[in-house]
Amino acid sequence: MPARRFDAQRLLLARREEGLKQSDVARAVGVSAARVSAWETGRSEPDPEKLPRLSEAVRRDLNVLFPREGRPDLKDLRADAGYSQAATRKLTKTSTAGPVAAAENGQRRLAEEYEPRLADAYGVSVETLRRAQERSFGHDIPEPDEPEPADVSPDDGATLPATLEGKITYLLEQLPDPLSDAEVAARGNDRTGGQVLTEELVRGLRTGAVADVSDEVLGALAEALDTTRFFFRSGDAGVQRVIAETLALKDQVAAIAARGGEEEGLSAELLAFINKEVAKARAEAVAHRDHPTS
Template structure:
């Protein structure tokens, strides 16, 4: 069974990769040679057993003589990680761009810990094939601000996107949830916040980093509970693979963002009255209950 896998920035479909290769009458070894991996790795991608790193997608598209956007459509506007991946750079390789001993400057900006120093911007932008202004817009998105591209309309009314589809992977969900927070959190802050709320030393900064980047693909229920508490959400977002539950959670998060946007524009003067707040709280409560009940009903006896 093929998998449709959501990755931050682009959507990867194993079946599309397989069909594109067969249409061009290429062997897996032909594709592997261009990408710089083994034929077995290409086979794993085509069967959905694994997913290529985002920075390998441009070489995959090149190997198949396909347009990158057509083969791997973008999901939303690009952030810094997306620009790096589209340029084919691993995070480690970016130290060549900043001429530093580590990838720290780029890594810190991608994880919303510290913005790129001005001295690095031009070199990084040139390597990514974008302007400094485009680089800065992507950086703001990494810090949770969905800045539109020139000529695009501002974010939709009330600041909420109409797409209520959640990422499929654990790291994708963590990245998505971090973008919903009003202030960026470091891995250490997430760990401390989650541990405090569940009153147990469950999370560490290293574990959070591994889960957020995809280096750690699975976690125990205790870890997921603490992570959900730290990111102001329900553990069901991580535990349940049911499409209905995920839809309810996504719509609840979208509603939460709309409320925050209305409040930021003037509170009661913009219609955020006590009556409206009571209604919103009631509906959010119903949505959470419905998600939990739906999940319990689908659980095997």
């Protein structure tokens, strides 16, 4: 099952936003300040069981700071409770961590006597523990109270319009401030350093009067609308995900900037994080274009 995603920049920003020193976080987690520095610079990553204490140290929700997609297995439950695998021998009252290790690796299920002890330590019910164990054995069963998947409609942003004009309209609606056709053209030309777009061309693309355009035009239009030209060439779910994440990032940045109110604007660390995420989104789109089936 997917482990929680550790992001060095996200940890660094959270610590600085709370006005904490690396030594403060180190004391809370029980490691050295040098270790925290290594985590924040990406030289190493913390063990999964340290993530809960890290999130508490920087006063962030665990699921927000270190999100995980998918349902937890036994290893995830243990890590979220802050236990190393070696520490579980005290929970099972055995001489080694073998019983837990075997179950987490999908080799041998837990003895029934161990289940209530581990469930109590992990802060879950025995039934939840058993469902997590099944996932460790490759059976991704849902939780009993898990809602049924909702039907996806264009209004919730998960399904994008199929036509070029529809996609342009969709992107325009995501912008915090409305742009005219002339403003879109000027913005695209400024960001690409050329004279590719005109007000009339943008209007024709937006209304559907112009449909067949070059990659150069789509590239300038994408720059104007904070996306990638591959968005206009594909309706694939993978590209949709990249675009949705990019737009969500843009909205979060706008909210942070508005909340900060500092004359200098966004911090260097936040700008570095933004640039990294946008570059990653664009790289994913390029990779998807070049290797659509990989």
